[in-house]
Amino acid sequence: MAEHALSSPVHPSSHARNALQRFLSATEVDTRLLGMIGALAIIWVGFNIFSGGLFLTPRNLWNLSVQTASVAVMVTGMVLVIVTRNIDLSVGSILGLVGMVMGVMQTSFFPVQLGLGLGHPLIWVLSLAVGLAVGTGIGALQGVIIAYLRVPAFIVTLGGYLVWRGAAWWVTAGRTVAPMDSTFQLMGGGPGGSVGAFWSWVVGILACVAIVVGLLLGRRQRQRFKFPQRPVWAEVVLGVLGCGATIGAVLIANAYPWPTRIAANFAEANGLDVPEGGLFISHGIAIPVLMAIGVGVVMTFLATRTRFGRYVYAMGGNPEAAELAGINTRWVTVKIFMLMGALCAIAAAISTARLNAATNALGTLDELYVIAAAVIGGTSLAGGVGTIAGALLGAVVMQSLQSGMVLMGLDSPLQSIVVGIVLVFAVWLDTLYRRNKY
Amino acid sequence: MLDTSTPLVEMTDISISFGGIRAVDQASITLHKGEVVGLLGHNGAGKSTLIKILSGAYKRDTGDIRIDGAPATINNPRDAKGYGIETIYQQLAVADNVDAAANLFLGREMVTPLGTLDDAAMESKAREVMGRLNPNFRRFKEPVKALSGGQRQSVAIARAILFNARILIMDEPTAALGPQETAQVGDLIKQLKSEGIGIFLISHDIHDVFDLADRVVVMKNGQVVGEAKTTDVTKDEVLGMIILGKVPPGATPGPGAIRE
Numbered sequence A: 001m002a003e004h005a006l007s008s009p010v011h012p013s014s015h016a017r018n019a020l021q022r023f024l025s026a027t028e029v030d031t032r033l034l035g036m037i038g039a040l041a042i043i044w045v046g047f048n049i050f051s052g053g054l055f056l057t058p059r060n061l062w063n064l065s066v067q068t069a070s071v072a073v074m075v076t077g078m079v080l081v082i083v084t085r086n087i088d089l090s091v092g093s094i095l096g097l098v099g100m101v102m103g104v105m106q107t108s109f110f111p112v113q114l115g116l117g118l119g120h121p122l123i124w125v126l127s128l129a130v131g132l133a134v135g136t137g138i139g140a141l142q143g144v145i146i147a148y149l150r151v152p153a154f155i156v157t158l159g160g161y162l163v164w165r166g167a168a169w170w171v172t173a174g175r176t177v178a179p180m181d182s183t184f185q186l187m188g189g190g191p192g193g194s195v196g197a198f199w200s201w202v203v204g205i206l207a208c209v210a211i212v213v214g215l216l217l218g219r220r221q222r223q224r225f226k227f228p229q230r231p232v233w234a235e236v237v238l239g240v241l242g243c244g245a246t247i248g249a250v251l252i253a254n255a256y257p258w259p260t261r262i263a264a265n266f267a268e269a270n271g272l273d274v275p276e277g278g279l280f281i282s283h284g285i286a287i288p289v290l291m292a293i294g295v296g297v298v299m300t301f302l303a304t305r306t307r308f309g310r311y312v313y314a315m316g317g318n319p320e321a322a323e324l325a326g327i328n329t330r331w332v333t334v335k336i337f338m339l340m341g342a343l344c345a346i347a348a349a350i351s352t353a354r355l356n357a358a359t360n361a362l363g364t365l366d367e368l369y370v371i372a373a374a375v376i377g378g379t380s381l382a383g384g385v386g387t388i389a390g391a392l393l394g395a396v397v398m399q400s401l402q403s404g405m406v407l408m409g410l411d412s413p414l415q416s417i418v419v420g421i422v423l424v425f426a427v428w429l430d431t432l433y434r435r436n437k438y
Numbered sequence B: 001m002l003d004t005s006t007p008l009v010e011m012t013d014i015s016i017s018f019g020g021i022r023a024v025d026q027a028s029i030t031l032h033k034g035e036v037v038g039l040l041g042h043n044g045a046g047k048s049t050l051i052k053i054l055s056g057a058y059k060r061d062t063g064d065i066r067i068d069g070a071p072a073t074i075n076n077p078r079d080a081k082g083y084g085i086e087t088i089y090q091q092l093a094v095a096d097n098v099d100a101a102a103n104l105f106l107g108r109e110m111v112t113p114l115g116t117l118d119d120a121a122m123e124s125k126a127r128e129v130m131g132r133l134n135p136n137f138r139r140f141k142e143p144v145k146a147l148s149g150g151q152r153q154s155v156a157i158a159r160a161i162l163f164n165a166r167i168l169i170m171d172e173p174t175a176a177l178g179p180q181e182t183a184q185v186g187d188l189i190k191q192l193k194s195e196g197i198g199i200f201l202i203s204h205d206i207h208d209v210f211d212l213a214d215r216v217v218v219m220k221n222g223q224v225v226g227e228a229k230t231t232d233v234t235k236d237e238v239l240g241m242i243i244l245g246k247v248p249p250g251a252t253p254g255p256g257a258i259r260e
């Protein structure tokens, strides 16, 4: 009997009472994440109805994805910061400063001072590298002060909020830097900064393959250690849902065409015939969106599959226990802030490229949006709890609210009021959820 | 007999102060291979503080630590683990929001050839170790904050014995446990002792310790009152050491002993 139980362990879903419970238990999906997806669906459908069908259009959804990218990149780092019971109020200012630095690098330092000439193909990557170095350096400095000098993160980054914003002004004495290098601009999206229909399909299909392979590998791993298996139908449902969502996203991105004039110019430049009713050239997925997705994947990997990530969550739950377990908690803290700084630099690249300029005010209020997105996405300010995927969804929810209200023609003061209320409401719901769970 | 070999641990004249309070004052203590030393004293006597110096949680102000007769440098918990010192802390030091396997391997995770966490292997090993320690334990997937006090304690103990400790410190290990679990811990201590592990067993209650220990060391107000082999003294005499600081004939007085 016991032998038998060991060799074919039973999955907990076989004990579930009703269909919904069985489904949730069998697929092992996070109910909280599912709830957020549900909330997002309600928001989308609601806005679509109230805006007279303007919200759920390829054009709006594509724009939404591009507008979310910068905050989405930063929120993946903010999750780790908040999980370890810290906070970073300086991300918007770091974005501003790094944006300025990268602007100066690509408009004057590399092309003029170093004599590469404007439009040199290496300029974008060199500028980005300098930006990453500056962002990481700022994060390291703040992290060292927090971890080793024991100044609370709230204070250090509040100071940073002022310091880096001031420093951004110093870079050019307040002058706006524009236009950006033409390759660098691609990181901002737009017709040129999107990968087009073909490459969108390539990305989508690769993602589907990754989903299926991931499920299969997970299954094999469980087999190897004789852990309970998910029922096969649950695996199939997960695979179909994952691939379906991916393909849906690609279809939407491909359904949004270039503006007719840009398409016409393109056709003329390439000697193409323009058919009746204009040339249909798909945007496809925008490059900043791909960057954000890439960052999300890498950060999820860091958070769940590496020692670093494990330590982040252990520290957040009980810093003393983590220290006593022999974890170098101070160094982990420094690494988290370095990572946050680097992500600010990536976000700065996206923002400046999208605006095609580096301005003094770039990133203003971003710290609040990033923190709000993380919290709406289920990151607990008490520490120890939060996922990258949840926070990314949180960023999409925030941006959906804003875009939706713009579409409905709400005044910007009213928009702030709504976002503020939603933030508090979301956290209250989350508190209820957690209280019921434990 | 035991006492003639080189001690596994020798802590000599250890002192530490917090602000004005001398939590530990010139305390000396030794531990041999395969020996269980009961460290006794009232709450606030300085027991936890003394052993936290050995486990690297605190840095001593003065005093020496020798491991296997050689001076040891212990500045943090990592250093202590390097000497094979494992600790089960009084305030259950478990990471609340990760699961049992993650706790067992915290700081010493198993990784795949690619350097990523090998969660399946860790869970498998965790199931094996926990199965020996607490066969009823099933909740491997949940964060340990969802577990009962006894279950959390078995996680803490499993972590301490997982990595072939040579020196085990157990600070009030049964405080949160019921009678059956307490008996299990007692059996475990005997088993570990027979494997040659040296164990510091700390308690404010003599009954938890007396039958398991080879030797007892009694502390009061940060000082060592005295030490004795459990065969040379009675429970009542040890109680007298704990409460009054009075050292019976069968015991060796320490700096904290009162002399009549």
Ligand SMILES: Nc1ncnc2c1ncn2[C@@H]1O[C@H](COP(=O)(O)OP(=O)(O)O)[C@@H](O)[C@H]1O
Binding pocket: B018, B021, B022, B023, B041, B042, B043, B044, B045, B046, B047, B048, B049, B050
């Ligand atoms: N981190 C600390 N900061 C200040 N005082 C402490 C600290 N740790 C222990 N103490 C003090 O040291 C004394 C000994 O405490 P402790 O070692 O915990 O006693 P025991 O474990 O024997 O009950 C107590 O007076 C306690 O208040």
Ligand SMILES: [Mg+2]
Binding pocket: B044, B047, B048, B049, B090, B171
């Ligand atoms: Mg104590």
